[in-house]
Amino acid sequence: MFKLIKYLKKSVVPIIVIIGLLIVQAICDLSLPDYTSKIVNVGIQQGGVESAVPTIIRKSTLDKITLFMNDNDEDMLLKNYEVLDEKEAKEEFASYNNLKQDPLYKLKNITKEENEELENIVGKPILIVAGMEKDDKATLGMKNQILNNSQIPNSDNLSIFELLTMMPKEQLDNIVNEINNKFKDMPDSIISQSATSYIKDEYTKIGIDMEKTQTRYILSSGGKMLLIALISMIATVLVGLLAARIAASLGRDLRGKVFRKVLSFSNAELEKFSTASLITRSTNDIQQIQMLMVMLLRIVFYAPILGIGGFIKVLNTNTSMAWIIGVAVLSILSLVTILFGIVMPKFKMVQKLIDKVNLVTREILTGITVIRAFSTQKHEEKRFDKANKDLTKTNLFVNRVMSCMMPAMMFIMNAITVLIVWKGANSIDSGAMQVGDMMAFIQYTMQIIMSFLMISMISIMLPRAAVSASRIDEVLTTELTINDPKVNEEPKENMKGVLEFKNVSFKYPDAEENILSDISFISKPGETTAFIGSTGSGKSTLINLIPRFFDVSQGEILVDGINIKNISQHDLREKIGYVPQKGVLFSGDINSNLKYGKEDATEEEILKAAEIAQATEFIKSKPEGFETPISQGGTNVSGGQKQRLSIARAIVRNPEIYIFDDSFSALDFKTDATLRKALKSETKNSTVLIVAQRISTILNADQIIVLDEGKIVGVGTHKELINKCEVYKQIASSQLSKEELENE
The missing domain is CATH 1.20.1560.10 (ABC transporter type 1, transmembrane domain)
Incomplete structure (x- = not known):
């Protein structure tokens, strides 16, 4: 899997963008539970009061709270509060009518860390004040105890807070320490949550609408959650789009590379x-x-x-x-x-x-x-x-x-x-x-x-x-057995179109025995060289070595005087017009198939090639002529028509070397003879190689090479071979009558 990562090089930037978007999405998704927690804890349970440290507080309440603090904590708390301006207080808290006797204090702008420190300071004192304001049995018992132990005159009408204020510092500290010991096992979260209940009551007494505050907090938190969810959704969509694009590009590139590799x-x-x-x-x-x-x-x-x-x-x-x-x-x-x-x-x-x-x-x-x-x-x-x-x-x-x-x-x-x-x-x-x-x-x-x-x-x-x-x-990563040279060797001008086999032997990969052994011959422009032999003698294998469908095992093949291994496969095949044993056509029309080897072919060249290949008659019989559709694999034309179109396609290319691999087998004798006669004049400047099963196809060849079990057993014209090559004579005798042999 990691081997394919190298094909993602051009997608590095989009991948980095995706990682950035995923981080944004994760941050958003991880933020939502925190807001859910705040809505439940603060919005519902604490009525919208976010902290146990009051933002607004009456002086009387502040005095009560500081009563249960040590000097350091009291100084820390008071330095973070300032008296609220009377004009500002009247504007913001119009319902509060006790401003002169009991002024309001406002919390200064403090950091989150400072707020947490103040929460630890005010939490327990607020709980103590809240408990004493209830005037329950415990509070009354403490008040009676203080009255019994003190010599304060006219103390019956005094509140417990006034009594505590009048007590000596040492006695008050002892009481505070005794009360604090009762809270030592209580978690800070419970202390803060309980303290906020008292702060909520304090805000109500000042004139703050706590229902409105609670609603505003819940809606504000919910709105933030919606915004975060929207950002997360946008990031998710963008990631999906970019990921799909990168994956599609990778698929396209891999298909292209696999296709080019297979070609x-x-x-x-x-x-x-x-x-x-x-x-x-x-x-x-x-x-x-x-x-x-x-x-x-x-x-x-x-x-x-x-x-x-x-x-x-x-x-x-x-x-x-x-x-x-x-x-x-x-x-x-x-x-x-x-x-x-x-x-x-x-x-x-x-x-x-x-x-x-x-x-x-x-x-x-x-x-x-x-x-x-x-x-x-x-x-x-x-x-x-x-x-x-x-x-x-x-x-x-x-x-x-x-x-x-x-x-x-x-x-x-x-x-x-x-x-x-x-x-x-x-x-x-x-x-x-x-x-x-x-x-x-x-x-x-x-x-x-x-x-x-x-x-x-x-x-x-x-x-x-x-x-x-x-x-x-x-x-x-498949290693190619046939590779192009680093530098193309220039062809020799006086050898143009000349094909030469020099002691060529060939065996298929992993095979033990040679299919072809010690093949040597020369074929020149204007000449027709034919190959004949029994089935399996190596005829098709021999001509498949010329376009380098396989490479020779020994010896060398020369085209234009140079070894075909010293020229690129493209340049080599540009010199060749190849007609396979089985005609292959491509989906399109007749015109596109004939232009397959030469895209810029003119109408005259196409018409001439069709005439030489004896294909004009059946093409013109079609209503659409050269525009007649060809189905995949050419299944809508006959075998003979397919072969003639394949031959015409090679003629359009006008190559140096023609290779016909048993390409006339599907033609009747008359069409075969007419086609070869027309082809002879067209290919007078080209080298023609014909593999044939029928003697009649190669009778007039300038050179006939007879193969038997991968070896050349005869070379010459028809007349020469009839007299000196037993294998050729047997093939000819099996196809022609005695009279035909004598006439030939």
């Missing part, structure tokens, strides 16, 4: 990969990579950011339940390990089975005529059914196993939620946690689990994509 394959490489496999690799395998790349960019980069961020947030929320995260992660990893241990071997089989289905399908569709002729449809149905069932069974097994993943994951998520609620409820009951914090903890935990779940879901695609990547890389 550069010699026949040796093409035999290594089946046609069906190359099609699968160019389509299905690349599609697997493309799909995985989208998911990698959208999820695999995002999941770690979300998981790490969620873990940090969890630790900031409540460290006492961090062990639950460990249980969740361990459960998920165990589940994924077990599932993938079961299905991994099957993933590797899927692509090979797709190859098999494609292979069988292609064979059946290509040979449909023969199948019908021999009535073997049932047999082919069984072949296809077996390949199809093997693929289906493997896919079903994988899907059934992997379908267990989601329910198991959901069970783990729900079980973890129940565990958090159970543990959190105990913490809330003991005052160690607030409800909103528990809700935030659940959300952060789910985000952590989801990050692992997302990676797990990617893991489903990864094995198959990894197999696909290795298959694609196998094609792209």
Whole structure:
């Protein structure tokens, strides 16, 4: 899989942008639980009061609070408050009518850290004041105790706070210490939350509308959540668009590279990969990579950011339940390990089975005529059914196993939620946690689990994509057996069109014996060289060496006086007009097929080539003439018509060397003779090579080379070979009557 990363070089900038957007998305997603917690804790439970440190407070209340502080804490608190200007106080708090007797104090602008420090200072004193203002039994008992132990005159009508103010400093400190000891086991969160209830009452007495404050806080927090969710949505959409674009570009580039690589394959490489496999690799395998790349960019980069961020947030929320995260992660990893241990071997089989289905399908569709002729449809149905069932069974097994993943994951998520609620409820009951914090903890935990779940879901695609990547890389890294020279050797002017074989031997890759042995001959412009021999004698193999479909094992082939290995394949093939044994046409029309070897061919050149190839008659019989559509593979024309169009295509090119690989076999004798006569005058300046099975096709060749078991057993004209070559004489005798041989 990593071998394909080099093809993402031009997508580096978009990938960096995606990572940036994913960080933005993760920050947004991780912020939402915090706002949920604040809405519950502050907006609902605390009535919109964010801090135990009051922003506005009456002097009388401030005096009560400072009464229960040491000197340092009192100085710290008072230096952060200032008297609110009377005019400003009247404008903001018009309903407060006791401004002169009890002025208001305003909290200065302080940092978050300073606010937390003040919360620790004022929390317990506020709780003490709140408790004493209730005038309950405990407060009355304390008041009676103070009165009994003091000599304060006319003290019956004094409040407990006035009594405490009049007490000696040492006595007051002892009382404060005694009260503080009762709060020592109470968590800071409970102290702050309880203190805010008193602050809320204080704000109400000043004239602040607390219902409005609460509503404003909830709506403000909700609005921020909506804005954050919108930013997250925009980031998600942009990531999706960029990821799809990068994946599509990668797919396009890989298809292009695979296609260009396959075009550069010699026949040796093409035999290594089946046609069906190359099609699968160019389509299905690349599609697997493309799909995985989208998911990698959208999820695999995002999941770690979300998981790490969620873990940090969890630790900031409540460290006492961090062990639950460990249980969740361990459960998920165990589940994924077990599932993938079961299905991994099957993933590797899927692509090979797709190859098999494609292979069988292609064979059946290509040979449909023969199948019908021999009535073997049932047999082919069984072949296809077996390949199809093997693929289906493997896919079903994988899907059934992997379908267990989601329910198991959901069970783990729900079980973890129940565990958090159970543990959190105990913490809330003991005052160690607030409800909103528990809700935030659940959300952060789910985000952590989801990050692992997302990676797990990617893991489903990864094995198959990894197999696909290795298959694609196998094609792209295949060493070519036929390579172009670094510098083209210039052809010799006086040798233009001359073809020479010098002691050429050839054997197929991995074969033990030579197909051709010690082949030597020269063919010159204006001459026709024919090759004949029994089936399997090496005729087609010999001429396939000229365009370098294979390279010789020994010896050398010279064109224009230079070794064909010292000229680029493109330049070499530009000199050749090749007509294969089986005529191949491409989808389009007759005109586009004839122009295939020469795009700038004129209408005169096309018409002339069609006339020489004896194709004009059947072309003109078509209503659309040269614009007549040709279906894929030329299935809408006959074998003879296909051969004539293939010959015309080579003539249009006007090459130095013509190669006809048994290209007249589908023609009747009359058309064959007429075509060869017309071809003779057209190719007077070119070298013509003909492979033939029929003696009649090569009777007038300037040079006939007879092959037998890969060796030359005769060279000469028809008359010379009849007299001196037994193999040729046997072939001729099998095709011509005694009278025809004598006449010839």
